[in-house]
Amino acid sequence: MMSDANYARALEAFREQARTSRRLSILERFSAEPERMSRLSMQAAGLYVDLSRHRVALNAMDTWERLVETSGFAGKRDAMFAGEAINETENRAVYHVALRAPDGAHLTLGAGGENVSVEIEHTRNRMRDYSRAVRTGERRGARGRPIRHVINVGIGGSQLGPLLACDALSPPSESGIEVHFLANIDPEAWDRIRARIDPHESVAVIASKSWRTVETARNARAVREWFLAAGLDETELGDHLVGVTANPDGARDFGLTDTTIFPFRDWVGGRYSLWSAIGLPVMLAIGPRGFDDMLAGAHVMDRHFREAPWHRNAPLLMALLSLWNADAVGSQTEAVIPYSQALARLPAYLQQLQMESNGKRVRRDGSLLEAPASPVVWGEPGTDAQHSFFQSLHQGPQAQPVDFVLVRPESYDPQERALGLLANGIAQAEALLHGQPNVQDPHKQYPGNRPSTTILLPKLDPRHFGALIALYEHKTAAAGWLLDINSFDQWGVELGKKIATKHEAILSGAAN
Numbered sequence: 001m002m003s004d005a006n007y008a009r010a011l012e013a014f015r016e017q018a019r020t021s022r023r024l025s026i027l028e029r030f031s032a033e034p035e036r037m038s039r040l041s042m043q044a045a046g047l048y049v050d051l052s053r054h055r056v057a058l059n060a061m062d063t064w065e066r067l068v069e070t071s072g073f074a075g076k077r078d079a080m081f082a083g084e085a086i087n088e089t090e091n092r093a094v095y096h097v098a099l100r101a102p103d104g105a106h107l108t109l110g111a112g113g114e115n116v117s118v119e120i121e122h123t124r125n126r127m128r129d130y131s132r133a134v135r136t137g138e139r140r141g142a143r144g145r146p147i148r149h150v151i152n153v154g155i156g157g158s159q160l161g162p163l164l165a166c167d168a169l170s171p172p173s174e175s176g177i178e179v180h181f182l183a184n185i186d187p188e189a190w191d192r193i194r195a196r197i198d199p200h201e202s203v204a205v206i207a208s209k210s211w212r213t214v215e216t217a218r219n220a221r222a223v224r225e226w227f228l229a230a231g232l233d234e235t236e237l238g239d240h241l242v243g244v245t246a247n248p249d250g251a252r253d254f255g256l257t258d259t260t261i262f263p264f265r266d267w268v269g270g271r272y273s274l275w276s277a278i279g280l281p282v283m284l285a286i287g288p289r290g291f292d293d294m295l296a297g298a299h300v301m302d303r304h305f306r307e308a309p310w311h312r313n314a315p316l317l318m319a320l321l322s323l324w325n326a327d328a329v330g331s332q333t334e335a336v337i338p339y340s341q342a343l344a345r346l347p348a349y350l351q352q353l354q355m356e357s358n359g360k361r362v363r364r365d366g367s368l369l370e371a372p373a374s375p376v377v378w379g380e381p382g383t384d385a386q387h388s389f390f391q392s393l394h395q396g397p398q399a400q401p402v403d404f405v406l407v408r409p410e411s412y413d414p415q416e417r418a419l420g421l422l423a424n425g426i427a428q429a430e431a432l433l434h435g436q437p438n439v440q441d442p443h444k445q446y447p448g449n450r451p452s453t454t455i456l457l458p459k460l461d462p463r464h465f466g467a468l469i470a471l472y473e474h475k476t477a478a479a480g481w482l483l484d485i486n487s488f489d490q491w492g493v494e495l496g497k498k499i500a501t502k503h504e505a506i507l508s509g510a511a512n
Contacts, residue, residue, distance in 0.1 A: 007070040007484070014067045015371065017060050018327035024055045026433060026449055033058050044314035045301040045467035048456040053433050054321055054401070055328045055451055061311060064320050067482060068310050076481040081306055083109040083116070083267075087488040088364060093267040094488045096473075097302050099275035100295040100466070109267070116265070123262060127280055128288040130242075130262075134203065135177065135287060141200045142236035148177060149197040152281045153223055154207030155183040155215045157270025158244075160352050161469075162207075162281050164345040165274060165294070168465050170285035179281045182223070185215045190222055199230035205242045205281050209270055211250025214497070220254070244277045269488055271352050272473060290462045297466030305474040315474030318453065322375060322479055325401045329451060332372055335393065336379040338405040339425035342460055346405065347379035350472055357476045357487040364486050373483050375401075383424050394431065394446050402452040404429050405468070407460045429454055 030036055030052070040052040068074075079086050083095045098107045098116055103124075107117045133139035137146045152162055159181050166179045180193045204223045208216040227240050234255070243251035243261045246268070251261045262277035274282070275295060283291040305315050325331060334354075336347045358374035380388065382404075393400055406425045409418035435448020455471070457464045480487030 007072075010063075010066040010070040011483075014063050014323070015327050017063050018056075018324045021055045021057070021060070021324075021328040022330065024057060024328075026053055026055055026451065029057055039311075040317075042312055042314055044304045044308075044471065045297060046458060046464055047314075047467055047471065048454075048458075049314045049318070049471075050454040050456075051317055051321060053429060053452045053454070054325070055449070056321070056324060065310065067320070068316070071482045071484065073310075073316070073478065073481050077306065077478075080477065081302075082111065083107060083113060085110070087267075087269075087486060089486055089489045089491070092488075094269060094272070094477075095265075095267045096269065096272035096275055097299075099264075099268065100298040100302065100470075102296070102299065119265075123264065123277055127262060127277060127283055127291075131280070131283045131288050131291075134284055140239070141202070142232055142239040143200050145198075145200045147201060147203050149202040150177055150179045150281050150284050151193065151197070151202060151204040151223060152179060152181045152207055153204055153216055153219050154181075154244075154278075155213060156352065157273050158207035158209065158213075158216070158278055159183040160345070160349045161271070161274030162279060164343075164349045164469075165279070165282045165465065166285050167345050168340075168342045168460060169282070169290065169294070169462055177284055179285050182219050183215065185218055187222075190219060194226055199227050199232070199240070203240055203242060203284075205244060206251070206254070206256075207244045207278055207280075208250075209246045209264075209266070209268075209273070209278075211243075211245045211247040211254070224255075242280070244280055270490075271356055274469065286462060293462035294466035297463035298470035299466075300463075301467045301470035301474065305470075305478075315471055316478045318471070318475040319478035319482060321401075321453070322475070323482060325451060326371060326375065329399050329401060331375070331398060331400050333376040333378060333400050335400050335402045336377060336405065337382050337385055337402060337425075337428075338379070339382040339421050340405070340407045340460060341381055343405060343407075344381045347377060349469075351377045353472060354476050354479075356490050356493070358480050358483075358485065359492060360480075360485045360487075363484045365484075369483065369485070373480070373485055379403075382428065383421060386424065386428065390428070393450070394435075399450040402429075402432065402450075404452055404454045405457070406454065407457045410459060426454075428452075 036058060037052050039058055041050040076086065080094050081097055083093045085091055085093050087094050093109050099120060101107055103121050105117050106115060108115050134147050140146050152159065163181045182190055182193055206220045227237060237255065238257060238260055241256060241260065243256040245251050246264055246266045248261050248263050262280055264276040268276045275298065279291060305313060310316055322334065336350055338346045354377050355374050360373050362368055393402065404425050406422055409422055429452045432450040432452050433448060435446035437445055437447055439445055457468060477487055
């Protein structure tokens with residue numbers, strides 16, 4: 001990294017140039033820059049990413065390049081891929097990329113450090129064997145009945161990633177196994193699930209990195225008691241309870257044995273843990289081959305992020321645009337609109353990924369940031385969203401950047417609904433750009449010049465889904481490195497938990 005003074009100047013120049021772009025006409029840039037589309041759109045791990053509809057002139061790229069260089073982005077990225085302890089506040093590596101490396105890779109924690117590949121492959125093979133056995137009926141419940149339901153008991157990163165993946169990739173009618181997600185400690189959440197399933201045909205996956213998360217611990221006890229109330233005895237619980245954790249001792253204290261504990265390391269952050277044993281419910285739903293394809297798609301995106309030059313690097317450019325729009329648009333939000341019902345949970349997943357990672361107020365050295373590090377992420381699927389909040393996107397006083405996530409239609413539909421869905425996504429991006437500014441009636445004017453990104457998946461399958469999630473993971477990390485913050489801790493979630501413990505004692509009458 002160059003000197004702090006050079007970085008500070010580069011960041012201020014970047015922000016100043018963004019501020020001067022507030023009145024820039026995107027349409028005029030298309031006319032003045034014939035190469036705009038080719039410069040600002042690219043293929044990345046099979047995804048098509050179009051960044052051309054933003055308020056940035058191509059000649060601003062020199063300022064972008066200086067920020068990339070002076071921030072030390074390349075060195076920080078390479079340190080992550082080398083397994084170095086880049087999470088300074090917890091003294092941990094950030095090595096989720098190792099989880100999706102192909103079998104046979106030789107990956108170490110830092111230069112000359114521990115080889116973690118053997119352990120990763122061992123756990124991955126155990127997951128494959130377990131999933132195959134459950135899916136084929138070789139492994140059954142204690143009373144001999146096939147497993148038809150999986151209950152994922154976890155919260156945060158132990159729930160959001162697997163839930164999104166299962167929704168996106170595993171319609172219950174195709175997989176034969178239905179996965180249910182229990183995260184909220186509201187008793188109603190568990191009541192609704194258990195009313196629809198049979199304990200003798202169910203396996204509960206207790207997913208907790210620390211095995212100390214209060215919500216997960218309480219829900220796990222409720223599920224355990226449900227199995228016992230169904231007539232299973234303690235010795236039969238091993239056929240119905242599985243633990244996924246970085247704290248195997250905690251799982252053993254709960255009564256699990258090593259044969260039903262799938263471990264992962266503490267260098268796997270919760271919101272980056274889909275690729276680890278946390279993904280076991282996904283593998284149960286889509287099968288080992290589908291899970292391997294998901295890992296492979298993410299690995300291809302890893303290679304793109306690591307190898308592509310900065311000006312053709314899709315995650316890095318998306319990160320730069322996110323920081324740019326805070327000043328160029330004056331917005332503190334980013335809408336994510338998946339034109340796919342299967343990706344309905346993508347905005348919720350990205351809320352944790354981006355806002356827990358980069359919702360920080362200080363740099364790595366503890367000094368205060370001058371600008372917000374993370375926009376508020378929100379959204380719903382199209383076309384539903386068009387009939388709710390798109391009014392504000394098109395005609396509200398403040399422009400909000402939008403990511404349109406589109407999927408190319410696969411199958412023939414006589415009603416042409418999938419084709420209409422894609423057409424609507426494309427049309428909304430065009431409407432935000434062009435607007436309708438010249439009509440006489442002010443109520444029917446659309447100002448236009450509103451920025452958006454388009455991401456097109458050729459198919460919603462495990463490989464391209466994996467690439468999409470890795471794209472956003474790397475965008476998030478890159479934005480943190482450009483602002484010199486630690487994207488890999490989350491101390492902000494702790495205080496409320498401590499206060500809740502005190503209030504629970506008061507409410508229960510246990511306080512003196």
